[in-house]
Amino acid sequence: MKQTSSNTALMVYAIRPRIQAEKKAVFGSEHFLKSLALFERLQENTKRIVSESGLEAIWIFDDLQEGKTFGERYAKAFSDLFQQGYDQIISVGNDIPGLEASHILEAQTQLQNSQTILGPAEDGGNYLIALSKSSFEEETFFQLPWNSNKLHQAIKSLFQANEGSVFQLEYLIDIDDFDSLTRFKADLKSGDFFRFISHLLRSILAYIQEEKNFLWEVIPTKDNPLRAPPALLP
Template identity: 45%
Template sequence: MDQPVLMIYALSPAYQARRKSLFGAAHYTDAVKLFQDLHQKTESLAQNSGLKTFWFFDHLQEGKSFGERYANAFKEVFSKGYQKVISIGNDIPELELSHIEQASNSLTHSKVVLGPAADGGDYLIALTEETFYEEEFKNLPWNKSSLHSKLSELLSSYTSVEQLECLVDIDDFQSLVIVRKNVNWIAILLFSLKSFILYTKTVFEKLLLPKDNPLRAPPLSI
């Protein structure tokens, strides 16, 4: 089957809210709401892409390490007879239908398409079956800042690699700040009064209170 398929390797909104540091434990529900909105956006993109879509949520992922689980997801889709797989997550606010379409079109003449993320990872990985080497793939430095460079190096040794523009995925509060100007619903959530106060309080405590004596103010320099 020559038509690319879409594989969404996803974490549930509740799991992402627990796993990623956004607004602090006291505002867990705010984080869940954000990831629910992101998930709904990803569902809409998948539907509008017109591509057959496979979802792999955290409870369906098999393997001990992230690399093993991710490789198994690719392996399962390829085992169904599909030869081109475009993989994305459900935590990328800037991802648009155009990125998926560009990857799909590129797979007509390229064997690999990567979408680099600002944190050093990849928000999109599109592979043909012939460029998927399971053992090497699962042993890459997943969830580390060196992933994109190592993945590009590995795949470039087999074939040419086409790259999309760099985007930001959501891992922490700082990544939200980076994308907030371009994504209105994140801006609204991010600067809700209680989330903003929580974040500001945490920052000032770290900056102004010395670790050895939290009740004593630091000296001022003029």
Template identity: 30%
Template sequence: MNSQGTTAILVFANSAKEDLANKSIPKGEQLFDVLTKTTLKKAKNTGLPVFHFSDKDQVGATFGERFTNAIATVFDKGFSNLITIGNDTPHLKTQHLKHTANQLALGKTVIGPSIDGGFYLLGLQKSNFEVAEFQNLPWQRFSLYHQISLWLQEESSELIKLPVLQDLDNERDLHSILSFSFGLSSTLLLLIIGLLIRNRSLFYAKQNFSTLLPNSFLYNKGSPVVSFI
């Protein structure tokens, strides 16, 4: 099976203005904008068709309804497989997406767990997608990953799990990202550091920025997840 012809990527990501209203990262509009642009670039680098559903494109009263409707819309375009991602996982790589597409082509289902109990990536077969059941999962709750894994294991012949990655929902997550900064662009790092300094939550705020750039991360312990593929 040729995954290039049967698989699409859905980037389910709100506008920077909407993210600013819903996430606990004050003054983060520029950060959200860069995250979305970076994510779209990674998705397009796979060579697969990419569909971006921002808040202006989404239909439904709840997150579950909006997410489910977006997935159904892309499947209705004739694709057999779909990879869904958001814009808030900086360590997501194009290789993760390509690997997922290959697994989908083999008839497998894929999930990428987030540290907060959700997921940053979902690779679905159209044949395993049930609108009513999917919509009723415990969206935006800590139990989501557990519940959706159980559901996928029932629906799929085999569930492939990717490495756990950190997503960005609040200032605490920004600190966590700095602890695993290897592989992130200097643009993104400077945005995160600048936000923490402006919000007075970075204890080493007076350090020289040059010591915080990728080649000088003496405090970076590294992250086993970013070395994937």
């Protein structure tokens, strides 16, 4: 495996778009394909960003990792890369719409002064975790409260206790549900991703209106008490 001259790996620890769409159902289970389109777009956006960073990107998919829990699998990914000879690892996910190459490059720069860099997400998790080999301990790492709103504070406290200093990037929004998507859209003014989200939302609103019109046609009202109930329609 080719390594960069700085001996820093950029690990994209990804959950496949289909699995993301099934678990998060941003637009509800009846709009699965819309959720799938969203996470596929986020993954394509991540590919562009890591390419722009200029660092070697190593993609690791969670469903192919060994381990019973997310924490075990994620910790094993770090451990495997450190064993391959990397001294520093910058890890990002594939569902952060506000992530930019500048966040990754800032983490790379700050790793020269600190052993731990954290990019906190507004839901209490982290969109970026950058570690030095000397600060990593696999068993302690996988026992952190992963997939909870307590993760950022827990990992920050752990590495502050061990090293005394943790560099923190700006907060970003992690897309977990419809509310987080609309909050992110509210921060946008224009651009391809803004137009993509707007198109998704408009198509869903059109579907809801069409469904509403259908119900008005088949459900009897006071003005039309003789209309057959839906169960009796051919």
